Amino acid sequence: MNKNLERVFNGLWKENPTFVLMLGMCPTLAVTTSAINGIGMGLSTTVVLVLSNMLISALRNLIPDRVRMPAFIVVVASFVTIVQFLMEGFTPSLYESLGIYIPLIVVNCIILGRAESYASKNPVIPSMFDGIGMGLGFTVGLTLIGMVREILANGSIFGATIAPLNDYHITLFGLAPGAFFVLGCLVAIMNVIRRNMEAKGKPLPAVQGCLGGDCSGCTLSSACTGKTLANKANDNNTGKEEE
Amino acid sequence: MSNLLKVSSSPHIRAKDDSSIIMLYVIIALMPTTLFGIINFGIRALLLVAVCIATCVLSEFLFEKAVGKKNTIGDLSAAVTGLLLALNLPHTLPVWQAVLGSVFAIVVVKMLFGGLGQNFMNPALGGRVFLLISFAGTMTHFEYDGVAGPTPLASIGGGNVNTLDMLIGRTAGTIGETSTICILIGAIILILLGVIDLVIPGVYILTFSLFVILFGGHGFDTAFLVAHLCGGGLMLGAFFMATDYVTSPITPLGKVIFGICLGILTGIFRFFGNSAEGVSYAIIFCNLLVPLIEKITVPRAFGISREVKSNE
Numbered sequence: 001m002n003k004n005l006e007r008v009f010n011g012l013w014k015e016n017p018t019f020v021l022m023l024g025m026c027p028t029l030a031v032t033t034s035a036i037n038g039i040g041m042g043l044s045t046t047v048v049l050v051l052s053n054m055l056i057s058a059l060r061n062l063i064p065d066r067v068r069m070p071a072f073i074v075v076v077a078s079f080v081t082i083v084q085f086l087m088e089g090f091t092p093s094l095y096e097s098l099g100i101y102i103p104l105i106v107v108n109c110i111i112l113g114r115a116e117s118y119a120s121k122n123p124v125i126p127s128m129f130d131g132i133g134m135g136l137g138f139t140v141g142l143t144l145i146g147m148v149r150e151i152l153a154n155g156s157i158f159g160a161t162i163a164p165l166n167d168y169h170i171t172l173f174g175l176a177p178g179a180f181f182v183l184g185c186l187v188a189i190m191n192v193i194r195r196n197m198e199a200k201g202k203p204l205p206a207v208q209g210c211l212g213g214d215c216s217g218c219t220l221s222s223a224c225t226g227k228t229l230a231n232k233a234n235d236n237n238t239g240k241e242e243e
Numbered sequence: 244m245s246n247l248l249k250v251s252s253s254p255h256i257r258a259k260d261d262s263s264i265i266m267l268y269v270i271i272a273l274m275p276t277t278l279f280g281i282i283n284f285g286i287r288a289l290l291l292v293a294v295c296i297a298t299c300v301l302s303e304f305l306f307e308k309a310v311g312k313k314n315t316i317g318d319l320s321a322a323v324t325g326l327l328l329a330l331n332l333p334h335t336l337p338v339w340q341a342v343l344g345s346v347f348a349i350v351v352v353k354m355l356f357g358g359l360g361q362n363f364m365n366p367a368l369g370g371r372v373f374l375l376i377s378f379a380g381t382m383t384h385f386e387y388d389g390v391a392g393p394t395p396l397a398s399i400g401g402g403n404v405n406t407l408d409m410l411i412g413r414t415a416g417t418i419g420e421t422s423t424i425c426i427l428i429g430a431i432i433l434i435l436l437g438v439i440d441l442v443i444p445g446v447y448i449l450t451f452s453l454f455v456i457l458f459g460g461h462g463f464d465t466a467f468l469v470a471h472l473c474g475g476g477l478m479l480g481a482f483f484m485a486t487d488y489v490t491s492p493i494t495p496l497g498k499v500i501f502g503i504c505l506g507i508l509t510g511i512f513r514f515f516g517n518s519a520e521g522v523s524y525a526i527i528f529c530n531l532l533v534p535l536i537e538k539i540t541v542p543r544a545f546g547i548s549r550e551v552k553s554n555e
Binding site: 170175 | 339343351373376377378379
């Protein structure tokens with residue numbers, strides 16, 4: 001598979017930030033009261049993610065290692081500010097309903113996580129596709145949760161009322177506990193699908209090294225020849241980038 | 244000779260009671276309350292009781308079938324959950340909402356955490372609170388003799404409540420909470436059978452009474468106190484829900500602490516909260532505290548001094 005397409009597929013399915021990596025849980029649980037909110041939050045995060053991935057990747061040889069975190073945050077915050085003003089100008093109702101969660105995109109751990117683990121180590125084009133994949137994966141996750149919650153709590157989908165459900169609104173799913181229930185159920189469904197796919201002979205690549213690449217719990221670590229390899233896998237583990 | 248020296252590990256003496264016998268005792272003890280509820284509120288109450296029990300048992304059966312676990316509906320705990328949940332519903336509740344509450348109680352609160360003995364809060368109360376949050380309108384709509392009106396607990400503030408009616412149960416409310424006398428008959432049955440002991444309900448009711456006297460705003464007013472004790476789900480909750488084996492502490496001191504927490508929380512919810520009732524919330528909140536309470540009240544093993552323990 002083409003490496004760029006592979007990045008997109010990786011973000012959408014294999015390392016879906018919402019259902020697999022479980023990153024960015026705060027906006028996932030807080031803003032998904034409706035499908036529109038989910039899509040809005042997902043797409044604005046995607047835009048910031050793609051742009052910041054590209055810029056950080058382009059600057060990766062200029063940013064000193066010791067101050068990389070502040071540098072990343074400055075880059076991300078700049079893009080978030082741009083997106084925030086654009087939304088306030090062009091989609092005021094969405095801006096109202098997402099509220100404080102738009103400026104909070106700055107500290108969304110998906111964005112900092114991808115900057116730290118992928119964009120700061122890879123060229124611009126793959127970083128862009130990595131951002132697209134991760135952003136779309138996040139958008140799909142949020143939209144799915146938003147759709148389920150909107151149907152259950154309001155009996156509507158994307159704002160359109162479903163007439164047969166008029167008398168069957170379950171308010172709980174519009175509140176915080178409902179977000180946890182829906183997320184848990186969707187993750188469970190996702191895991192069942194993945195397990196079935198693995199059983200059909202499409203196993204996910206195994207982590208290199210013994211003990212899942214974790215040498216700290218191994219008594220033979222000082223004498224181990226495979227240590228460098230495993231340590232490398234371990235380093236990459238924070239970046240989740242072994243192919 | 245070798246037969247006499249048979250070596251086995253403890254326990255050496257076993258009681259004949261198992262989960263299903265105890266659950267059967269609880270069902271028997273709930274019968275006076277249930278029958279009174281059906282007489283008081285009519286055929287609709289019977290329908291809800293039947294629907295809740297059937298749904299609870301069926302959802303436990305189906306869930307265990309789906310995940311390939313051993314079938315445990317024979318221990319009757321699902322039937323008890325269904326019965327308790329039904330007793331906590333107003334008789335006017337739409338049937339589909341009762342079904343939803345039963346499924347939630349069994350599948351989410353009980354089975355997803357591992358079934359009987361693993362549930363972190365009382366399943367029936369979990370189901371009730373789910374319904375209370377989801378369907379605030381229908382769950383707090385009470386009718387008595389075909390007339391919609393507030394429960395006595397909600398109108399205590401106005402001052403005109405008939406305490407005798409509340410004792411007998413001729414008032415609006417959920418199916419099983421109105422008759423204090425019937426609940427006490429059931430509680431006495433359970434205590435005589437040795438299913439529950441008096442510590443948790445006793446401490447709970449005493450603490451709550453103290454709270455009413457201190458913070459209720461009426462001082463030591465017997466009528467007001469009795470109205471608060473008989474009103475709402477306090478009696479049903481204290482004797483049948485707070486004493487649930489799985490979700491209450493087993494240490495002696497822990498039971499006392501648990502009862503005190505329940506009394507204080509119920510008082511806070513009733514007097515300073517938005518809704519008239521606070522028993523369900525108090526009990527499920529204290530259910531969550533049980534592991535912590537047990538951790539700090541583990542009795543010291545014989546021969547182990549406190550110093551050694553703290554140095555560990």
